[in-house]
Amino acid sequence: MEQVTVKKRQVIRVEGTGKEKNLAFANALNQIHNRVLKEKKDVIVRIEPLAIHIVKAEQETFTERFLFFFLPRTRVNYHVLLDVEVAITLVEMDTLHFEEKAIADPNGLPLPFGKKQIQKEVN
Template sequence: MEQVTIKKRQVIQVEGTGKEKNLAFANALNQIHNRVLKEREDVIVRIEPLDIQIITAEQETYTERFFFFFFPRARADYRVMLDVEVEITLIEMDTITFVEKKVADPNGLPISFGKRQRMHKEAN
């Protein structure tokens, strides 16, 4: 058998937000798989992150109040933008040759009653 898997490197830019720092990073890293699948029509075997570069890391703070006056508290939202270098192991569908076989319809029913009627008419 010939080897069909190919390894390619790619840099993907992802962005994530969350109420905590680790949730923002997790949100960004979870987008890698979907981004790779949208860009390629090949069969993806493995996606391995090799390097992560932080482009931006922002913290937005605001004061939240209950009924506009009571119980003020500070809240924060985190946003990160990352460049992630990934190594993608894939099977390129263009390189695989498929052998075509003609088979009868496996779900179809054989219709043989038409032949008997025609033979009957020809005999008369």
């Protein structure tokens, strides 16, 4: 058998938001799998992050009030933009060669009775 897996490196830009720093970071990293699947038409075996570079990290702070005057509280939202270098192990479908075999229709219905059985039921 021949080796069919191929390793490729790719840089993917993802962004995430959250109410805490770690939630924003986790939200961004969870998007890597979907981005790779959208770009590749091959079978993905493994996605391994190699390096993470922070392009932008922002903290938004605002004061929230109930009925415009009561119970003021400070709210914080975090936003991160990351460049993630990943090593992708995949099977390229274009390089695979399939043997072609002609077979009978696997979805065909075999008839449960033949000519002889029909005659016996009539008699």
